[in-house]
Amino acid sequence: MADSLKNFRSICKKIIAVGRNYSEHASELGNTVPTKPIIFMKPTSAFVTEPNDIRIPADWDELHHEVEFGVIIDKQCQNVSKEEAEASIGGYCLALDMTERKLQNELKDQGLPWLLSKGFDTSCPCGDFIPKEKISLSSSVNLWLNVNGNRRQNGHTRDMIFSVPDLIVYISKYITLEHGDLILTGTPAGVGPVRRGDQIEAGMEGEHDLKYLMKFNVV
Ligand SMILES: CC(=O)CC(=O)C(=O)O
Numbered sequence: 001m002a003d004s005l006k007n008f009r010s011i012c013k014k015i016i017a018v019g020r021n022y023s024e025h026a027s028e029l030g031n032t033v034p035t036k037p038i039i040f041m042k043p044t045s046a047f048v049t050e051p052n053d054i055r056i057p058a059d060w061d062e063l064h065h066e067v068e069f070g071v072i073i074d075k076q077c078q079n080v081s082k083e084e085a086e087a088s089i090g091g092y093c094l095a096l097d098m099t100e101r102k103l104q105n106e107l108k109d110q111g112l113p114w115l116l117s118k119g120f121d122t123s124c125p126c127g128d129f130i131p132k133e134k135i136s137l138s139s140s141v142n143l144w145l146n147v148n149g150n151r152r153q154n155g156h157t158r159d160m161i162f163s164v165p166d167l168i169v170y171i172s173k174y175i176t177l178e179h180g181d182l183i184l185t186g187t188p189a190g191v192g193p194v195r196r197g198d199q200i201e202a203g204m205e206g207e208h209d210l211k212y213l214m215k216f217n218v219v
């Protein structure tokens with residue numbers, strides 16, 4: 001593993017996000033379950049780390065939380081096989097895909113890109129780099145999220161429609177994935193609104209005592 005991945009945020013060129021990768025979440029928003037991965041991007045200016053805050057732009061009032069499993073690319077990949085996809089992974093992180101749902105729905109209804117609703121500054125709160133060796137892709141990771149101490153999301157990566165290697169195979173057919181790039185793999189059910197003054201706590205737990213927590217205030 002290249003040491004530079006510890007600071008993946010500073011070298012990351014692309015945050016590629018996957019939508020509707022858990023059928024329960026697709027259904028809760030009245031969306032159909034996809035037959036191919038749905039891909040969009042966030043700019044790297046969306047990154048925010050503890051102890052900084054998630055900032056809601058002044059004219060917005062329907063910001064939703066989405067807890068997600070992040071995959072960080074080590075080796076460049078272009079049109080890779082499943083085996084090459086697995087070998088290209090450098091590590092993982094816990095991340096949030098903060099989304100202005102009202103704006104996203106308006107854009108969706110007009111057939112316009114979601115970028116602003118998902119790519120504003122601080123829309124990608126993100127935890128520390130977790131080396132690849134700490135998580136086996138054959139195991140399931142539990143992802144959860146609380147708002148002000150109340151559990152809102154609780155899901156398992158085993159319920160993803162498209163697995164991590166399948167996502168890398170699919171994306172790399174069209175977009176070259178580079179060292180430091182981050183893939184957000186979609187959110188489980190339970191997304192909902194946060195308001196200024198709320199505190200979000202998110203966690204990731206798995207085999208071999210994997211336990212990772214992060215906290216952000218919403219301002
Ligand atoms: C409906 C969405 O916002 C898609 C998305 O980001 C997801 O994680 O699912």
Ligand SMILES: [Mg+2]
Nearest residue numbers: 066097186187
């Ligand atoms: Mg998402």
